[in-house]
Every structure is written in structure tokens, then in C-alpha cells.
Amino acid sequence: MKIIAADEFIEKSKPSYSQNLDIDQTVLSIINNVQQNGDEALYSYTKKYDLVQLDNFLVSEKEIDEANDSVDKDFTLALKQAKDNIISYHSNQRETSWFTESTNGTLLGQKITPLDRVGIYVPGGKAAYPSTVLMNGIPALIAGVNEISITTPVNRAGKVNPYVLAAASLLGIKRIYKLGGAQAIAALAYGTETVNKVDKIVGPGNSYVARAKKWVFGDVAIDMIAGPSEICILADEDANPTYIAADLLSQAEHDEEARAICITTSSCLAEKVRNEVYQQLDKLERKEIASSSIENYGRIVLADSLENAFQIINELAPEHLELMIENPTEKLPYIKHAGAIFLGSYSPEPLGDYFAGPNHTLPTSGTAKFSSPLGVYDFVKKSSIIHYSKEALLQASDQIVKLASTEGLTAHANSILVRKEDEDA
Amino acid sequence: MKIIAADEFIEKSKPSYSQNLDIDQTVLSIINNVQQNGDEALYSYTKKYDLVQLDNFLVSEKEIDEANDSVDKDFTLALKQAKDNIISYHSNQRETSWFTESTNGTLLGQKITPLDRVGIYVPGGKAAYPSTVLMNGIPALIAGVNEISITTPVNRAGKVNPYVLAAASLLGIKRIYKLGGAQAIAALAYGTETVNKVDKIVGPGNSYVARAKKWVFGDVAIDMIAGPSEICILADEDANPTYIAADLLSQAEHDEEARAICITTSSCLAEKVRNEVYQQLDKLERKEIASSSIENYGRIVLADSLENAFQIINELAPEHLELMIENPTEKLPYIKHAGAIFLGSYSPEPLGDYFAGPNHTLPTSGTAKFSSPLGVYDFVKKSSIIHYSKEALLQASDQIVKLASTEGLTAHANSILVRKEDEDA
Structure with missing residues (x-):
């Protein structure tokens, strides 16, 4: 471990645009294949990369029950305390809709709405990451997300890590896919026969997962591309x-x-x-x-x-x-x-x-x-609310028309003018 | 304009990953060139795409003064009223840092910090978009961003639209680059001799600008990729x-x-x-x-x-x-x-x-x-604050060790154990 002077310490990370051009080819062909062939592609990638032939990649209730039975009590107690602490902290991040009014009849506001569907990628295979389930699932639950699903790679026996299942179960998340890699990201982003398309994908993953997230970003929201x-x-x-x-x-x-x-x-x-x-x-x-x-x-x-x-x-x-x-x-x-x-x-x-x-x-x-830590704010979005009274719009009309005309957008101006002319007539 | 029944109305937009593969080649070569050759690349792209040979792409104070003199009074009045309204609405979006405490000495919180540097892309050339300046600049100003710069393409005379300059001047934004296209995005993302690297790029643009934003995303934050x-x-x-x-x-x-x-x-x-x-x-x-x-x-x-x-x-x-x-x-x-x-x-x-x-x-x-409308929240970010007292950590130590060990991260467990052993000794 080197000891160095402050002025020797300069770190530059490689720019993202040039990274991983090899990985991209693989990732793009996986995304494309999943979009074209849905579940079929997912089964074949699972066979190829996870070395297991599944006949159903939805985790069953029985599997969840078995996992709950198999994990030890101390783990469950520790997990529950962690859950309580995470809920307590994240509850402070709740946002509320607000409105402001004016006496001339204007009402402006900001409405907070949870996302409909969120998918959590939980790394897996050999390792167990129950903490990933809590840290991604709890803010989504507090935000009020309607459907939370988890996707995680299986081991060679076709099983998901029991600690991950126990954590999902603790949060009441039941829709769990036995899918890993770029194919899991593609399935969440675009949907297949079995996988519901989500609005946002969160959770860490290897470089294929990270790069797949970068590619689907825009069609679906993502948390961040973790280094x-x-x-x-x-x-x-x-x-x-x-x-x-x-x-x-x-x-x-x-x-x-x-x-x-x-x-x-x-x-x-x-x-x-x-x-x-x-x-x-x-x-x-x-x-x-x-x-x-x-x-x-x-x-x-x-x-x-x-x-x-x-x-x-x-x-x-x-x-x-x-x-x-x-x-x-x-x-x-x-x-x-x-x-x-x-x-x-x-x-x-x-x-x-x-x-x-x-x-x-x-x-x-x-x-x-x-960027910020993942939070409840990542699972809601805002809509602006605008209500003007007739009086308020007419009062503002000349100025709006002036601004629209300056930008050469005369149909914008016209939308104000048709209302003004109605009044003048 | 077709009148159709509800069940006929299905719209699907093309997935982003497959879009614009032609544009990508151009955009990536521009990004790469700007990174390698800095200002020199910028001058040559401006000559190639905007058909003008600049000898300085920073807008001068004189040019801003001239712009302010040239725009008409009604425009300025309307712009000022719009500015006041935008400030009034966005002020409601201010967030504050918070802390929670427990009697065992834990203190947890969330600290809000503005971004250091933001770049606003304002489309230009023939058209004038002063409203883009206000809508992007004001939330950044309210957030407390330290340095806000604008980049906008010039006309063939090498001049920036006076209405855009007047709007920038109204907000006190003085760092304005005569740059458009993917090269402007690259310059803001990675910096050149003249252009300061920013932390976030916002503002609308054509398909080259949009695609360049997608590529630099991750190295720098972006607002959104607008369709x-x-x-x-x-x-x-x-x-x-x-x-x-x-x-x-x-x-x-x-x-x-x-x-x-x-x-x-x-x-x-x-x-x-x-x-x-x-x-x-x-x-x-x-x-x-x-x-x-x-x-x-x-x-x-x-x-x-x-x-x-x-x-x-x-x-x-x-x-x-x-x-x-x-x-x-x-x-x-x-x-x-x-x-x-x-x-x-x-x-x-x-x-x-x-x-x-x-x-x-x-x-x-x-x-x-x-996604949400652009807002003050786009120009700040959060940091988590964690303080545990000795008492609180020791109380929690067994559970943390249990969770870390379950995930196979024994050095994580050790970081707790060295503190516990100190106490036990």
C-alpha cells in the first residue's frame, strides 16, 4: 500500500463512452434476442450462462417457504432489525404534493405519484445478497410502488439463494424471476410472456448488467451505473x-x-x-x-x-x-x-x-x-399542475403572446389569442 | 387528422438501444476528437457545421451589452414577469438537510448540496429560445449551483441570438460558449482549454445533441433524453x-x-x-x-x-x-x-x-x-450522514456481524469485530 503526497494523488477514470465496446456487442445481441423471442431467449441464455435448464423461471411459493424454513433464526432477527432501521430512515424521505394559489384564481402545484412497476436486480449465483433486497425494496415500498419484482441468477441446481428469498419474503415481494445477466435487464425493460415490463430497474450487477442498463436507459429508468x-x-x-x-x-x-x-x-x-x-x-x-x-x-x-x-x-x-x-x-x-x-x-x-x-x-x-444515494425519491415522480382562471389568463395574454412570437412559435401565440378574441368579441 | 376508436389507439415508440446507429458513429468520433484535441477540435467543427471560423468562442461582455440594447422593451418586461413566476414556483422545490437522533447517541441524516457546475444547451442558429435559458437556469440558480454556463450554436455571422443573450444576462449568467451540436456536449462533459468540465448537462437539442448526451451519461449527469x-x-x-x-x-x-x-x-x-x-x-x-x-x-x-x-x-x-x-x-x-x-x-x-x-x-x-419535470431537485444531490456512538455500535455489533458473514464478507464483519474486541479486552 503506497504512501504518497497529496499532489501525487490524481485519479482519472476512463470515460464511459469508450468503455466496454466488446461487451456491447454481446449485450446488444442479448437485448435484441430477448425483445424478439421473449421467454424462449431467456431459457436459452439461462442454459448457456447459468448452466441450468429451467422449465419455469418464476420462483414458486413452495420455494419461498422452503427458504424461510432453512435460514437461521439469528439471521432473521438481524434482518428484521435492519429492515426496521431502513424503514425508519427512509420514511423521512417521503414527499408530498403541494399547491399554491393566488387571489386572481391561479392554482399551481406539484403532484407526487409512485412508479407503477419496479424491477430489482439482485446479484447471485454463489453469493447471497439479502441486504440488496432490503436496500432496494424498502424505498420502493415506502414510495408506494404497486408492483415490485426481483430478478436474480440461479445456482447450477436451478435454485435462488435462500437468504435472498427470505429477505424478499420479509418485504412481501413475491414476483421473483430466476434470471441473471443482460437478459434479465432486457426482460425487465421490454417485457416477455412471463416477465412484466417495468418502469425502472435498480440494483447492482456485473459489467454485462451495468452495460445493459446503460443501453436500455431512456426506454426505462435506471438507478445508476455503478463502478x-x-x-x-x-x-x-x-x-x-x-x-x-x-x-x-x-x-x-x-x-x-x-x-x-x-x-x-x-x-x-x-x-x-x-x-x-x-x-x-x-x-x-x-x-x-x-x-x-x-x-x-x-x-x-x-x-x-x-x-x-x-x-x-x-x-x-x-x-x-x-x-x-x-x-x-x-x-x-x-x-x-x-x-x-x-x-x-x-x-x-x-x-x-x-x-x-x-x-x-x-x-x-x-x-x-x-448523484444521490438511492432513496424514496427514486421511486416517485412529479407532475406539474397549472390552473389559470379566465381573468388571470387574459391579464397575462399579451406577455405570453410576446414571448411566443419572439421565438417564432406563432401557433403558440394563437392558442392564447383565440381565447383573448373570444373575450374581446 | 384521423378520428379513431380507443382500441385502435396503440402507440409504440422504437426502443432506444437500436435507434440512431448511424448517428452514433459521427457522435462518437466527435466526442473522441474533442477529448483528444480540445479547443482545436471545437473550432474545426464550428467551421464545418456552423460554417463560421471563430477566433474565440466565448461570448464577450460587449456582445451581451449589444444584445441587451437591441431587444425591445415589451420583450424584456414579459421576460422579467416570466422570470418572477418561474422563481416563485420553483422556490417551493427547495429541499433542506435533515437529521434524526436517538437517545443512544445515533445521529442519522441527509445533507443537501448543490452541484458545482452545470452547462445548459440552448438550441439556436436561426431560432431564438430565451425561454430555454429561464427554464433551465432558474432552478439551477435556486439550487445554489456555483457556476452555470450556456452553450449555443451561432449564426453564420458568428453571433448568438440576442434574445438568448438577454435572457442569460437577466439571470446573471455570463459564461456563454458559441458552440452547438455533439461537440458542445463533449466539451461540457470532458472539458477543454476554454470550456470548463461540468457535472450536469441540461437543455434540449437535435438528435446529435440527444445522442451525445446518452453517450456521456454516467461520466456526467444529464437531464433527460427528450423525444x-x-x-x-x-x-x-x-x-x-x-x-x-x-x-x-x-x-x-x-x-x-x-x-x-x-x-x-x-x-x-x-x-x-x-x-x-x-x-x-x-x-x-x-x-x-x-x-x-x-x-x-x-x-x-x-x-x-x-x-x-x-x-x-x-x-x-x-x-x-x-x-x-x-x-x-x-x-x-x-x-x-x-x-x-x-x-x-x-x-x-x-x-x-x-x-x-x-x-x-x-x-x-x-x-x-x-420521470419528472426539470426542477431544483435536478441541481442538488444528497449525502447520507451516519453517526453511531460507541454504545450504539456495540449494541448492534452482533447483528451486523451476522449479516456480513451471511453475505460472505468477513472483512466487513471484522471492521465491527475489531471495535468490539477493543471493548471486551
């Missing part, structure tokens, strides 16, 4: 190097491209953190992945001052930011860009991943400069 | 056919692909509307465009009942919806999907385009099912 996961820890000389190292590694174990960065004003702490990282690394189950991530992308950056550190952070716009400094809450005004901000020594990133309540779907790769 | 403009008017037998026809035509004059649809329960009204459309069409300046739109896409749909009409509307999810029916406000609960809803006979769509206050940038082509 590798990142953590940035700002630490002063009094911070605990053991905690910092553990938190850096919790990010590094995600995948080889994950980025774990520590920024500190103390070169003494920098050394301690590096030593701790290597000590802890040795004991990790996912040592190989974490090690590769730490060597290639892990950095300890020496900042000249806290101000300098804030500058670097705002340029980086990290997905996860931990502030292990004195009085971290008072420093919030200096943080402009980060997906989630963890304050103090007892707010490690995994607390947010699973439990505290805020969403773990966060903007990556610097997109926190312009 | 052809649409109006849907729901009218009962008492509605005024002259008003309806005028409003349909105000949409049809936009471009040949614009969709003007009237849904009515009265076949008598349907006939009257059709006659009025043809009568008014003859007198329009933009008759050819409007006529083509009306013939190809204009429809009068006979619904069996209001319920049936609401069903069609929610399926269509029109950009603009006018309700020319009895007690329109009481019918709002039945409208799920529409960009903007205009209530009653004196709320024609052009009122919303220019003047009333709500935004005129609206979701098109059925995307109102999942």
Missing part, C-alpha cells in the same frame, strides 16, 4: 490505525478494482495504518482479492492540512467517506461531495452497508458530485 | 373546439414528429375539433410542419367513458395533458402519468411553456411514467 466500490477515510493523528485498516480492508475485499484510500495529516499515522493493513490482510478469508485491491488502488495520502484534505475529498467525491477526526460533525460543512459520510470512530462503513438505515446503494467513481 | 413533443387534450362535449384545435396546433408546429392527441367521449365534439384544426391550420405561419405532424401523428380518439379516457392517458403518459372537462381539478386523482397537467379552458399549454412558472422541460415519449 467499483470506494472508501475514503480522513484520519488525524489521534485516529485508531486498527479501525482504519479494518475499514479500508472491508472495502478492498469487495473486488480487485475496489479503491481504499486513507487521507491523513500525520505521517506517523500513515505508517501505522500501512502496517496494520498488512497484518490484518493476512488473516482475511478474501485475502487475494483484498490484497490485489490494496496494491493496485489502495493509497495513503499525506495531506498538508485538513483544508487540503477536504479539497482532495471534494475532488474525489468518494462513495463512502469516514471522518476519523476530532469533532467530525462540525466538519460537515466542508464536505461537498460524498455518497455517505460516516462520523467518528464508531461509525464504520459496514454499519451503513447493513444496518444503520441509510441506503447502501451509493454513487461511485466520483459521481457523488452529481 | 418529440406531445400534447394530449381530454375534452368532454362542452369543451370549446376552437381552443382545443389551437392548443393541438401549438404542439404540432414544433416539429413534424410532434404528437397532438385529443381524447373525447363526444363524437360530435370530435368532428368539430377536426374541422377547426383544418381551418386554423390554413392560417399558420408554420403550416407545413404542423400539417405534417397532424396528418402523421395527430389523432382524435373516441373514448367510451371518462374512465376509459383516464386509462388511455395513463398508458400514454403524455408530456402535456390538458383537461377540458367539467371540474378538472377533482379528476386529478385519476391521472397517474403526465409531465404537466393543465386544468380547464383557460390553461392552455403555451401558458406553461412561457409564463405560469412550472418548468417547460418535461418528460416525453411516455417517460412521464418514471
Whole structure:
């Protein structure tokens, strides 16, 4: 893990337009095939990529019951507490319709309506991601989405991970497709005989899933195109190097491209953190992945001052930011860009991943400069409401006509004029 | 203009992934060239496409002063009133940061931060779109965006439309680039010597601009990919056919692909509307465009009942919806999907385009099912805040460890365990 000076630390991610041109060919042919051949294409891709021949890709009630029976009680209790916390936090994000009026009879407003149908992609196969189900499903439920479906790849026995099913069951989500990859995204975006077309697709996935989401974007809404996961820890000389190292590694174990960065004003702490990282690394189950991530992308950056550190952070716009400094809450005004901000020594990133309540779907790769965590706001949309009285329209008519005419849109002007002429007549 | 029964009315737009594959080659080569060669590429595209050799593509203060002197007083007054109305409406969209606390020391919250830099694309050349400047600029200003720039193509004399400059000047926007097309989008997305990279690109444009926005999406935020403009008017037998026809035509004059649809329960009204459309069409300046739109896409749909009409509307999810029916406000609960809803006979769509206050940038082509009008919320983003006390973390530690271990992410579990062990020791 390299220790570097602040001015050596410049990271540029490749522009998205040029990425993955190889993947695109595959992804586009999958999307096209699913659109043309529906379920048939889905069965054949599942056979090809998941190596299993399904005769029905809808999870049955029996399978859900079996999953609920098979998961252990401690897991269920922990999941329920996480669910309660996530509901509690996200309930604060509810928006309400509003109206304003004027005495001349104008009424203007904004109406909030939930999306009709949402599809959640849950990665799977070997691994289990019940937390993905909660973090994507709960904001959709709070928003009032009518139909929530889940799609997730199966293992070679044709089964969905029981923890994922238990989490879906806990939220009352019953429409679960045994589908993974770009074909699942295509099916949700355009519909097939079995899969209902949705209005928005959310959830993480591999590079084929991500690229398929980019292609169907516009025909259907998507949450975001997630890049590798990142953590940035700002630490002063009094911070605990053991905690910092553990938190850096919790990010590094995600995948080889994950980025774990520590920024500190103390070169003494920098050394301690590096030593701790290597000590802890040795004991990790996912040592190989974490090690590769730490060597290639892990950095300890020496900042000249806290101000300098804030500058670097705002340029980086990290997905996860931990502030292990004195009085971290008072420093919030200096943080402009980060997906989630963890304050103090007892707010490690995994607390947010699973439990505290805020969403773990966060903007990556610097997109926190312009994107938000997934939230209830992602599952509703707004409509503007405009009502003018006759009096109010006639009063405004000359000005509207003037603006429309300036833009050369005379039929626009005419729509006002036919009403005015009626009055004048 | 065809009069058809409700069950004949099925519209499907082409999926986006297969569209514009020809345009893509051009657009990608432009993006690539701008990234490689910066300003030099911009000058050469401006010469090639706008047929003018510029020696500086920043609009000067002198040019802004000249524009302000050249526009007429009535226009300025109308623009100022529109500005006031737009500010008044959008001020209701301001969001505030919030926090919640628990007695065990947890503090959770959501922090709202404006975007740093936003670029507005304003179409130009022959036409003038000062309303685009107001509708995109004002929500960004209210959000607190630090740097707002405008890019707009020039005419053959190398000049920007004076009305556009006057509108920019009214909002205090001074950074204006004489750039149009995909090259302008590329410059805003990646930056050049002269053009500052932005975090979000908003504003309408031709198909090259739209496609360029789709490609840079992810590296930079975009507002939406706009399709052809649409109006849907729901009218009962008492509605005024002259008003309806005028409003349909105000949409049809936009471009040949614009969709003007009237849904009515009265076949008598349907006939009257059709006659009025043809009568008014003859007198329009933009008759050819409007006529083509009306013939190809204009429809009068006979619904069996209001319920049936609401069903069609929610399926269509029109950009603009006018309700020319009895007690329109009481019918709002039945409208799920529409960009903007205009209530009653004196709320024609052009009122919303220019003047009333709500935004005129609206979701098109059925995307109102999942997208919102442009608003202040498009120019801010959220960060989650998580603070746990030592007590609170220790209390939750077993459950977090359980969830992380179930997902096989043992370094995540370890980040909790190192803190717990410290306590136990």
C-alpha cells in the first residue's frame, strides 16, 4: 500500500463512452434476442450462462417457504432489525404534493405519484445478497410502488439463494424471476410472456448488467451505473490505525478494482495504518482479492492540512467517506461531495452497508458530485399542475403572446389569442 | 387528422438501444476528437457545421451589452414577469438537510448540496429560445449551483441570438460558449482549454445533441433524453373546439414528429375539433410542419367513458395533458402519468411553456411514467450522514456481524469485530 503526497494523488477514470465496446456487442445481441423471442431467449441464455435448464423461471411459493424454513433464526432477527432501521430512515424521505394559489384564481402545484412497476436486480449465483433486497425494496415500498419484482441468477441446481428469498419474503415481494445477466435487464425493460415490463430497474450487477442498463436507459429508468466500490477515510493523528485498516480492508475485499484510500495529516499515522493493513490482510478469508485491491488502488495520502484534505475529498467525491477526526460533525460543512459520510470512530462503513438505515446503494467513481444515494425519491415522480382562471389568463395574454412570437412559435401565440378574441368579441 | 376508436389507439415508440446507429458513429468520433484535441477540435467543427471560423468562442461582455440594447422593451418586461413566476414556483422545490437522533447517541441524516457546475444547451442558429435559458437556469440558480454556463450554436455571422443573450444576462449568467451540436456536449462533459468540465448537462437539442448526451451519461449527469413533443387534450362535449384545435396546433408546429392527441367521449365534439384544426391550420405561419405532424401523428380518439379516457392517458403518459372537462381539478386523482397537467379552458399549454412558472422541460415519449419535470431537485444531490456512538455500535455489533458473514464478507464483519474486541479486552 503506497504512501504518497497529496499532489501525487490524481485519479482519472476512463470515460464511459469508450468503455466496454466488446461487451456491447454481446449485450446488444442479448437485448435484441430477448425483445424478439421473449421467454424462449431467456431459457436459452439461462442454459448457456447459468448452466441450468429451467422449465419455469418464476420462483414458486413452495420455494419461498422452503427458504424461510432453512435460514437461521439469528439471521432473521438481524434482518428484521435492519429492515426496521431502513424503514425508519427512509420514511423521512417521503414527499408530498403541494399547491399554491393566488387571489386572481391561479392554482399551481406539484403532484407526487409512485412508479407503477419496479424491477430489482439482485446479484447471485454463489453469493447471497439479502441486504440488496432490503436496500432496494424498502424505498420502493415506502414510495408506494404497486408492483415490485426481483430478478436474480440461479445456482447450477436451478435454485435462488435462500437468504435472498427470505429477505424478499420479509418485504412481501413475491414476483421473483430466476434470471441473471443482460437478459434479465432486457426482460425487465421490454417485457416477455412471463416477465412484466417495468418502469425502472435498480440494483447492482456485473459489467454485462451495468452495460445493459446503460443501453436500455431512456426506454426505462435506471438507478445508476455503478463502478467499483470506494472508501475514503480522513484520519488525524489521534485516529485508531486498527479501525482504519479494518475499514479500508472491508472495502478492498469487495473486488480487485475496489479503491481504499486513507487521507491523513500525520505521517506517523500513515505508517501505522500501512502496517496494520498488512497484518490484518493476512488473516482475511478474501485475502487475494483484498490484497490485489490494496496494491493496485489502495493509497495513503499525506495531506498538508485538513483544508487540503477536504479539497482532495471534494475532488474525489468518494462513495463512502469516514471522518476519523476530532469533532467530525462540525466538519460537515466542508464536505461537498460524498455518497455517505460516516462520523467518528464508531461509525464504520459496514454499519451503513447493513444496518444503520441509510441506503447502501451509493454513487461511485466520483459521481457523488452529481448523484444521490438511492432513496424514496427514486421511486416517485412529479407532475406539474397549472390552473389559470379566465381573468388571470387574459391579464397575462399579451406577455405570453410576446414571448411566443419572439421565438417564432406563432401557433403558440394563437392558442392564447383565440381565447383573448373570444373575450374581446 | 384521423378520428379513431380507443382500441385502435396503440402507440409504440422504437426502443432506444437500436435507434440512431448511424448517428452514433459521427457522435462518437466527435466526442473522441474533442477529448483528444480540445479547443482545436471545437473550432474545426464550428467551421464545418456552423460554417463560421471563430477566433474565440466565448461570448464577450460587449456582445451581451449589444444584445441587451437591441431587444425591445415589451420583450424584456414579459421576460422579467416570466422570470418572477418561474422563481416563485420553483422556490417551493427547495429541499433542506435533515437529521434524526436517538437517545443512544445515533445521529442519522441527509445533507443537501448543490452541484458545482452545470452547462445548459440552448438550441439556436436561426431560432431564438430565451425561454430555454429561464427554464433551465432558474432552478439551477435556486439550487445554489456555483457556476452555470450556456452553450449555443451561432449564426453564420458568428453571433448568438440576442434574445438568448438577454435572457442569460437577466439571470446573471455570463459564461456563454458559441458552440452547438455533439461537440458542445463533449466539451461540457470532458472539458477543454476554454470550456470548463461540468457535472450536469441540461437543455434540449437535435438528435446529435440527444445522442451525445446518452453517450456521456454516467461520466456526467444529464437531464433527460427528450423525444418529440406531445400534447394530449381530454375534452368532454362542452369543451370549446376552437381552443382545443389551437392548443393541438401549438404542439404540432414544433416539429413534424410532434404528437397532438385529443381524447373525447363526444363524437360530435370530435368532428368539430377536426374541422377547426383544418381551418386554423390554413392560417399558420408554420403550416407545413404542423400539417405534417397532424396528418402523421395527430389523432382524435373516441373514448367510451371518462374512465376509459383516464386509462388511455395513463398508458400514454403524455408530456402535456390538458383537461377540458367539467371540474378538472377533482379528476386529478385519476391521472397517474403526465409531465404537466393543465386544468380547464383557460390553461392552455403555451401558458406553461412561457409564463405560469412550472418548468417547460418535461418528460416525453411516455417517460412521464418514471420521470419528472426539470426542477431544483435536478441541481442538488444528497449525502447520507451516519453517526453511531460507541454504545450504539456495540449494541448492534452482533447483528451486523451476522449479516456480513451471511453475505460472505468477513472483512466487513471484522471492521465491527475489531471495535468490539477493543471493548471486551
